[in-house]
Amino acid sequence: METIDFIQMKDGTRAEYEFLGGLWNTHNEAHLADGVLALLKAMRGPKLGYKIDRYEHSLQSATRAQADGADEETVVCALLHDIGDSIAPENHSAVAAAILRPYVSEKNHWIVAHHGVFQGYYFFHHTGRDRDSRERYRGHPHFEACAAFCENWDQNCFDPDYETAPLSVFEPAVRRLFARPPQAFA
Secondary structure (H helix, E strand, C coil), X not given: CCCCCCCCHHHCCHHHHHHHHHHHHHHXXXXXHHHHHHHHHCCCCCCCCCCCCHHHHHHHHHHHHHHCCCCHHHHHHHHHCCXXXXXXXXXXXXXXXXXXXXXXXXXXXXXXXXXXXXXXXXXXXXXXXXXXXXXXXXXXXXXXXXXXXXXXXXXXXXXXXXXXXXXXXXXXXXXXXXXXXXXXXX
């Protein structure tokens, strides 16, 4: 089979969907990590008032996580936690978390999904918002881990003098993460 016969999904056969699934899986294995890395690289450029750009911020976050002995999955999450910035700045945490969700633990997914509000602890009070917005999650099993993520690997990652590792250090880990079979979730 070169192509499917149906033009409406409801008319597809098992054989056609198995054919499509095989093509889809082969394509993803070859290109998924590249697409995610492209989102990261898209953050290079304007510093938007900071001393470093968002790409360097992400590399610095991963470098600090790795230096602190975080496991490989968490280091990749630190690297990719802001990849939603370029396409969805107002809900970048949710976008990054959605991309990572099938490939990471429930804990790391939760941390990435909520890091935006937890990061707000450091600046919301300067912008007319409630810096304690994260408190609504107090008691959640991953509250402290998310607070530590932001304290140690996010809010402090804007230092132009910090010795930040290049992407080549982290790229193999990104490729390993996205080569994992995706997890099913409800």
